[in-house]
Amino acid sequence: MEVLYLYLPVVLLAFYVITQHFLRKLRNLPPRPFPTLPLIGHLYLLKKPFHQALAKVSYRHGPVVFLWFGSHPVLLVASPSTAEECFTKNDIAFANRPTLISGKYFGYNYTSLAWSPYGDHWRNLRRISSLEVLSSHRLQMLSHIRLEEVRTLIGRLFQVSTETPERAVGMKLALFELTFNIMTRMIFGKIYYGENVENSEEAKRFQDLIMATSRSISESQVLDFLPFMRWFGFGGTEEKLRVIHENRD
Structure with missing residues (x-):
């Protein structure tokens, strides 16, 4: 035996x-x-x-x-x-996307453009985005935002290189902030990264939410690919996603 x-x-x-x-x-x-x-x-x-x-x-x-x-x-x-x-x-x-846990909360139960399954609803969202956000007319109308933010980034990099030429600059973070500032100016009309943000308290809250979202998506991927990890301390991950989703709203 x-x-x-x-x-x-x-x-x-x-x-x-x-x-x-x-x-x-x-x-x-x-x-x-x-x-x-x-x-x-x-x-x-x-x-x-x-x-x-x-x-x-x-x-x-x-x-x-x-x-x-x-x-x-x-x-x-x-x-x-x-x-x-x-x-x-x-x-x-x-054409379809995997149904990851983060899409259930941050994608409003898989109904947003980034998370919706391929079908009529997704095609309708894509049509609206193409016309209202990504059309040639809209991109041209908002081109000054991209130009101003790129100039701001170049000016900041030039200032750093002039004042402390030996200092290394993390371009990953700089380009991340550039991208988000362009998006938020297109959507909200304001920026949330950089030295001269209008409302530093609101900007800090926005930055914290972005970081919390990024961390929670990384944590939830463990459950996406290894569902049995719920038995080993990852059971509270979905509750974290729910709380962050409410704060984002």
Whole structure:
């Protein structure tokens, strides 16, 4: 009996591997790295920097690779011609978005443009956005906002380089603030980043909400890909998302 218990995990693992192999053959799926681990799939292959890890997988297994990121199937496409085919000939098959937990709260139960599933509602939102936000007339009308914010950024970088030439400047943060200031000026008519914000208290609250949103999305992705982590202390993540969603509103 003790020997049976000793070999049981090995037998179960072998059965799992064989079953997965035959299922892949039946479904005619692209090649995938071996092994596909239970629960986590191919997440063990991901290391920083993320894009280089995916490039290594593609180099070893081909331009089209089927992966499991936990409970989510992922298609890795590293061929320009195949990517073009995905976005033209087979664009409908790839038009949907994964139903991540963050979309339930920040996307108003998957009804906003960024989170809505492909269909009539999404096409209507895209039409409104194209006409009211991204049309040539609208972009030209708001071009002065982009011009002013870019000039402000260049002036700030020039000032830093003049006063402290040895100081390194984090361009990632600078471009993040530039992007948000352009968006908020287009939407609200005011900026929330930089030294000369009109209402520093309101700006601070906005910045805190943006940071809290970013952190909560990162935390919720653990549950998106590894649902069993609810049993290991991640059960309160959805409550955090709900509170942040209310504060955003």
